[in-house]
Amino acid sequence: MKRFLLMASAAPFALLAMPASAQDATPQEQAQAAAPDAGVDEQAPVAQERATKSAQGRSPGTTATENLGTTEDSVADTSPENSTGSEIVVTGYRASLGSAQAVKRNSDAILDAVVAQDIGKLPDNTAAESLARVTGVQVNRYSDEVNQVLVRGLPDVATTFNGRDIFTAELRRSQLQDFPAGALAGLEVYKSGTADLLEPGLAGLINVRSRRPFDFTEKLVIAGGVRGTYNDQTKKFDPLGNILVSQRADTAIGEIGWLINASYSQSQYRNAVRWATGNVPTTLPDNVTVSPSSVGRAFRIPERVGVFNDSGKRWRPAVNASVQWKPAANLELYYDFLYQGYRGRGANDLFEASLLNNGAQLTNVVLREDKPDQVQTLTKVGGERGQAYRSTNVNNTNTYQAAGGAKWDVGRAHLSTDLAYTRSQYDSNEYSFDMSQTTAPTIDVNFFVDGGSAFSLPGYDRENPANYKWRGYYESTYLVKGSGWQWRGDLDLDTDIAFLPKFQFGFRYTDRDASLERGDRYAYTETLNIPLANTPAGALELTQDVFRGNAQGWTSWLMPTRSGIEGNSAALRQFSLEQLQKLVAANPSDGGYRDALARFQSQNVQLDPLRAFLAAEQTYAFYGQTKYEFDIGSFRVDGLVGARVVNTVGRYSGRGTIPVVVNGVVQRDANGIPVTAAADVQIKANYVDILPNASLRIRPTDKLQIRFGYTKTRTKPDFGQLNPAFSISPNLSPTTNPDGTPVTITDDPRFGAGLQGRPDYTGGGGNPNLVPLTSHNFDATVEYYFSSNASLTAAVFYRDLFGFTSNYTQRYRDPVYGLVQVDRPVNAGAGKIKGVEVGGQTFFDFLPGLLSGFGIQANATYLNGKQRFPTDLSPANSTPPFVAIPGLSKWSYNAALFYEKGKVSTRLSYNGRSRFLNGNNVVNGVYFGEGTEKITRLDFSFNYTPIKQVTLTFDAANLLAQPFRNFAQYGDDRYYPRDVRDEGRYYGLGARFRF
The missing domain is CATH 2.40.170.20 (TonB-dependent receptor, beta-barrel domain)
Known part of the structure; x- marks a missing residue:
């Protein structure tokens, strides 16, 4: 059984609270998705069905760290009704947009989602860049990147990583631009929370999700990507890349x-x-x-x-x-x-x-x-x-x-x-x-x-x-x-x-x-x-x-x-000291020069x-x-x-x-x-x-x-x-x-x-x-x-x-x-x-x-x-x-x-x-x-x-x-x-x- 798949793919759906209705893939769609040369458009319906069913009954807050259910990168269809037993390859915008739609539709909270396919397939280097495309989200940019995320016009956003509070330095929130896109499985923007979530800010809460080994059905996964970018103002090239290795096995003490x-x-x-x-x-x-x-x-x-x-x-x-x-x-x-x-x-x-x-x-x-x-x-x-x-x-x-x-x-x-x-x-x-x-x-x-x-x-x-x-x-x-x-x-x-x-x-x-x-x-x-x-x-x-x-x-x-x-900072420091000595000698009553000289000692x-x-x-x-x-x-x-x-x-x-x-x-x-x-x-x-x-x-x-x-x-x-x-x-x-x-x-x-x-x-x-x-x-x-x-x-x-x-x-x-x-x-x-x-x-x-x-x-x-x-x-x-x-x-x-x-x-x-x-x-x-x-x-x-x-x-x-x-x-x-x-x-x- 082949287990090939694109790296950027649909995210896990631990946030779904109930199964979606009227989303089952037809037998014809299942057969098309299982074909060896199936296109990305043909795989989407089955992928979305698997993702939706895997999330049945899950609550948004208490399972935020779980990432249980289907893989965000693949869904193995081993059910009896699939006689071929072939793996369904989850790729394409259809799958990712449908999965994000399912998250929104079935969550107990009012939220919007971005799944890994959206991040991987956009020209986005960071999580913050991808959020700019979510309904109700506005961003500020500086130095050619997003440096602030606003939800419904407000900057007071709490941030979590796999449901846990995360912060940068002395702040109460994380700098979302520090999350490289290649490290992520998905993002959820909670606009109206629930009691089991970490208390959100006025603007809401943004949860960043990563991958776990049980997200994959395969025993061994090796995946990644490389990318080079060119900036037309600096005239310079820059590298980006990521590599993921995941393995799971049944042992005498459990999986x-x-x-x-x-x-x-x-x-x-x-x-x-x-x-x-x-x-x-x-x-x-x-x-x-x-x-x-x-x-x-x-x-x-x-x-x-x-x-x-x-x-x-x-x-x-x-x-x-x-x-x-x-x-x-x-x-x-x-x-x-x-x-x-x-x-x-x-x-x-x-x-x-x-x-x-x-x-x-x-x-x-x-x-x-x-x-x-x-x-x-x-x-x-x-x-x-x-x-x-x-x-x-x-x-x-x-x-x-x-x-x-x-x-x-x-x-x-x-x-x-x-x-x-x-x-x-x-x-x-x-x-x-x-x-x-x-x-x-x-x-x-x-x-x-x-x-x-x-x-x-x-x-x-x-x-x-x-x-x-x-x-x-x-x-x-x-x-x-x-x-x-x-x-x-x-x-x-x-x-x-x-x-x-x-x-x-x-x-x-x-x-x-x-x-x-x-x-x-x-x-x-x-x-x-x-x-x-x-x-x-x-x-x-x-x-x-x-x-x-x-x-x-x-x-x-x-x-x-x-x-x-x-x-030459050391030489400039010494040179500054020498010049301040001259200025203090020429202006002995100037307290500003004296204080500056003391600081350069x-x-x-x-x-x-x-x-x-x-x-x-x-x-x-x-x-x-x-x-x-x-x-x-x-x-x-x-x-x-x-x-x-x-x-x-x-x-x-x-x-x-x-x-x-x-x-x-x-x-x-x-x-x-x-x-x-x-x-x-x-x-x-x-x-x-x-x-x-x-x-x-x-x-x-x-x-x-x-x-x-x-x-x-x-x-x-x-x-x-x-x-x-x-x-x-x-x-x-x-x-x-x-x-x-x-x-x-x-x-x-x-x-x-x-x-x-x-x-x-x-x-x-x-x-x-x-x-x-x-x-x-x-x-x-x-x-x-x-x-x-x-x-x-x-x-x-x-x-x-x-x-x-x-x-x-x-x-x-x-x-x-x-x-x-x-x-x-x-x-x-x-x-x-x-x-x-x-x-x-x-x-x-x-x-x-x-x-x-x-x-x-x-x-x-x-x-x-x-x-x-x-x-x-x-x-x-x-x-x-x-x-x-x-x-x-x-x-x-x-x-x-x-x-x-x-x-x-x-x-x-x-x-x-x-x-x-x-x-x-x-x-x-x-x-x-x-x-x-x-x-x-x-x-x-x-x-x-x-x-x-x-x-x-x-x-x-x-x-x-x-x-x-x-x-x-x-x-x-x-x-x-x-x-x-x-x-x-x-x-x-x-x-x-x-x-």
């Missing part, structure tokens, strides 16, 4: 299986950004001249313009392993292991120039025709010189999870237990080399060109080293850690009660810690006028130009290489205890729920009712600084600098959350079902946000520019007239008074299933919430300290989110011949969300206004066209989201701040299977290469383009195999 799966992914990226600052001063400085005089001085412009190039190389090794042992038919013991790694090596280039500082001259000013208080083009002469940095960084993440457990069926009782330990650490070291131009360049600016701002430096010789000097050297270190134990025990009890066929109970305990340590130092050396070429950073090179089009004129400048900066960057925190937290959770079902005429009705009770006990500590005050007077040292003192702060928390859930499903026919659901959720603030330490320190920023002219302080529109000017003190920290974000969630769906891979679904939902947490900048007048500006997280007030989701998919099997290979899938989501602005940021005695929720797009949409016939399967997929805000700043009822314009992408993949054990692949991602655009709004119907980021197109070639 035993083991599996190991290793994967590696790599990418090199470079994004080019042209930008104008979001700071748009209300008035022009008095020392700025304007010509022609006919344009007046009533216009507003961004304070500066610049270029930013985000570039680097990242790679992610990952290994997961599993051992399963069944000493008896009703008993299974298992052990799972996961390692995730991330390595990043970056070289980020920034150039910026002020348009208003140091008495700049604005000439050739042309106002916009439709908005004469804005500028279309101008030329800046004189003023402040341009400045730049090349920041090199080394980033590493290592996450480990080891777990073991057992499942035991005793009559009607189904018992399970699981114990896991997780440890994760992220560290980053940065080495930044700063330069400035020797003279202030003339700059031509167009604020509205090709969707953004662009500028050029006419007549400036960018390749002449004499035009640059060394501005300084910066180093930093950053270390965050997290670890924790978790244990759970669960009981599923079948009853003889027809109305209440099942009870579920369980307990979960966690013991979690998180910490952060960081430090930095900076040597500011611009006043020494050291030529750029005279530092120990090595040879200079022009930064790479990867802009698309010719809108941006100034695209590159001289800087040392990345290896020259990082590789040691070889390593010293950790700053004032910027650290430590958290320890335990949770005790108990849940109980029952499943009910009954008939009303021909209508079948079922659902769940339950609750989860969670007790959280936490300790959070940190160290801050406050000015020393005696008799109402701030104490100062001999140089007149205010004296500050450290203060250790620790708080404790102990609170209980009761999280009820209830669901109702009505099935008038086998094909139609209607759901209603209610849940209460809560999302805890991140550990860093709860840091009780708060620091206030004197503002030591320079009051004069290097040329001796005063630093211009422009009005900040976020604050009233009495809060303008240069703050005397600045501060920030966490906020131990933050409360968890809570929400009452109401969901309803209508789902109609035409066939095993064809459906139309619609959902409406409403979230009544309180307590969104965001960082806000505040100012206040203190009778002792004067004008104080602080940044800290604050709970917003009440909020509301409502939305509609619609989706559908089908293959045109009814069409004749080759046309029957076509299929489509499409979905769209509409969201409308508002939250109250924080009370303490609103005018006194006024009700805070309702404002838009940051990061929430009103519309998101996906569409895919498939073709699958014989040995060929291909997909063209399009997705997008409408514009959204990046933050909330309100002045007199008018929003100002930053937002992002609509984003769209087009991806393509092509697969050819010359023989059953090998598939050849080609894919192309981000074919449209539409720039990412932000805007800066500073008043009612007034905004400037903020930045335009050109991202890379990726092309890939590869092969998957299975033996």
